[in-house]
Amino acid sequence: MDELVVNLEEVIENVKQFNMDLEENTDIVTQLTQFKHWYYIPSLDAFGPSKYIGYKAMNTSRYARGQNKTGVDTEKVLKQWFIKLSLESERSSILLDKLGELLELHDKKVRSNAFVHILKN
Structure with missing residues (x-):
């Protein structure tokens, strides 16, 4: 089972990775319409979906089309x-x-x- 993020720095790294995956046109692009909860980081001017950015060290291949991942867990964290x-x-x-x-x-x-x-404060 994938581990959930434990600090904001991990989330920020995942948002950066998500956007790199988009730029590189990886398989994540085919799943964009499936994401319901999007997180915005103003300092990066970038978005990332909950189910992707809520797990440690995420990338498109680790995301594996969302297998064994749930937005319920990522929303909580x-x-x-x-x-x-x-x-x-x-x-x-x-x-x-x-x-x-x-x-x-x-x-x-x-x-x-x-x-x-959006980020608190």
Whole structure:
């Protein structure tokens, strides 16, 4: 079983890796429409999905199309550093648009029921 992240630095490294995997057009691109909970790191100006960034030392091959991984577990651990934005908030709308632009580069769309989480403080 994959280990969950234990500190914010691991999350940040995973977000960086996720975005490198996107740039390299790895298999993760085919799964972009499946992700519901997206996490945004302002200092990186980058997003990462819960089920990918919530496990230690993640990359596309370790992600293995999400086998034996659950967003329920990652949501629990990630909420110590992040808050979920209300869908009605202006910030949520802006970030969902930004995420949509990122996914469009790969001919994908954001799920209609997606949420964005941002760092606390």
